Amino acid sequence: MKRTFKATLFLLTCICWAGSLAWGGYKFTINEETRGEIGFWTQGWYQYVENGRDSDNDGVADEGVNDFMIRRAYLSLKGEIDPYLEVFTHIASDRIGQDGLDRSSLGLGSGVAFRDLWITFKMHEAFKLQVGRMYVPFTRNYGTTSTMSLMTTDLDWTQGGVRGNIFYPSKVGRDDGGTLWGNVMDGKFQYRLMVSEGVEDSPMNPDDNLRFAGRFSVNLFDPETDWFNQGTYLGKKRILALGLGGDYQEELRFGDQEDDYFAWTADLHYDQPIGTSDAVTVEGAYIDIKNGPNSITYTQFVSGNDGSIISLKAGYLFSGKIGIGSMQPFAHYEYIDVDENGKEDTAIYGLGLNYFIKGHANKLSMDLSFVDQDEEIKTADMDVQDHLIFTIQLAAGF
Incomplete structure (x- = not known):
């Protein structure tokens, strides 16, 4: 009863502060055990996409798109009810104004959704139970890394x-x-084991089978003990992290065939301060997929295919100020290999630049990427073309 009262009081406090003009990044304490924080963060984008619009509605993109959008807008609420119980949520809208997109129930294009929402029961630092909607503990890129602290302008293509x-x-x-999930060996080893819905009860999952995902990581230098990691630590940590993850759901239906979906990944993240404040960041990952549930846009990989993905990133932070901020050029490369006879592969590579005004949340970024097809296809059923993508981002938050 006492915990229920604390939880209710905490949520009411969040609601009251969310309506105030001064809530951004506000930390508050209700009593010695109950405390919380409210914050806000958003990204504004301009993006040009070559071959991005289907002007004659034949299912094939044939015109460039000039697109302004709010890439992300997140209101975050988190709090500790007592030493054993925490709550967290992101109330989010994504890709507001993106050309041709509107899935309001998921907070995409329009509308607002609970993007992350969970309760954590902390029995011990090595033993935490988290229940709700959360990242899938599988890859590093979109399994542990906060989208607020990416080194590249956006997540991997896949x-x-x-x-x-x-x-x-x-x-x-x-x-x-x-x-x-939890941390052991003074935070040098972290594990995450998830049971979730995956592909829900649908024609692809008629038996409503559960999904099982897991991730293990070892940090040889500084530990990473939080739920969210950073894509680059801006010279504040020395990281050498080795990760291994897996994702499985049995007996999914692909047309007339039934088979198990399984994917695994191995990845490495290296962050090294140089001199007094400069830093280099390097990251690489390999992913192997059997019977992938989802097609991959602008590639020949479709639902039910086998394939593999290689992802590489590198950046260098120059800590010296240019004007009010510091600069970090970066490069990225992603290769999608389709293991099906007669299907060709796709590579995405590009160069970018971050201009940090105040940490990760407040920065100006730009990226020029090229989608390179081994074989270009332009039909009503498949649009696989070479094209350029240019992006400018301005991010701000508390």
Whole structure:
């Protein structure tokens, strides 16, 4: 009863402060055990996409798109009810104003959704039970890294990049379920084990089978013990993290065939301060997919295919101020290999620049990427063309 009262009081306080003009980044304490924080963060984008609009409605993109959008707008609420119980949520809208997109129930294009929403029961630092909607503990790129602290302007093409999509089952990169996770060996080893819905009861999952995902990571230098990691630590940490993840759901139906979906990944993240304040960041990942549930946009990979993905990123932070901020050029590369006879592969590569005004949340970024097809296809059934994508981002938040 006492915990119920504390939880109710905490949520009422959040609602009251959310209506105030001064709530952004506000930390408050109700008593010695109950405290919370409210914040807001958003990204404004301009994006040019070559071959991005289907002008004659034949299912094939044939014109460039000049697109202004709010890429992300997140109101975050988090709080500790007592030493054993925490709550967290992102109330979010994504891709507001993106050309041709409106899925309001998921907070895409218009509308607002609970993007993340969970309760954590902390029995011990090595044993935490988290229940609700959350990241799938599988890859590092969209399994542990906060989208507020990406080094690149956007997520990988195959894991939520704005013109790509997510190859695994998800609700905008999340899933509903429970995760057991924790840190051991002074925070040098972290595990996450999830049971969730994945592909829900549908023609693809007629037996409503559960999904099982897990991730293990070892940090050889500084530990990463939080739920959200950073894509680059801006010279504040020395990280060498090795990760291994898996994702499985049995007996999914692909047309007339039934088979198990399974994917695994191995990844490495290296962050090294140089001199007094400069830093280099390097990240690489390999993903192997069997019977992928989702097609990958602008590639020949479709639902039910096998394939693999290679992702590489590197950046260098120059800490010296230019005007009011510091600069970080970066490069990224992603290769999608389709293991099906007669199907060709796709590469996405590009260069970008971050201008940090005040940490990750407040920055100006730009990126020029090229989608390179081994074979270009332009039909009503498949649109696989080479094209350029240019993006400018301004992010601000508390």
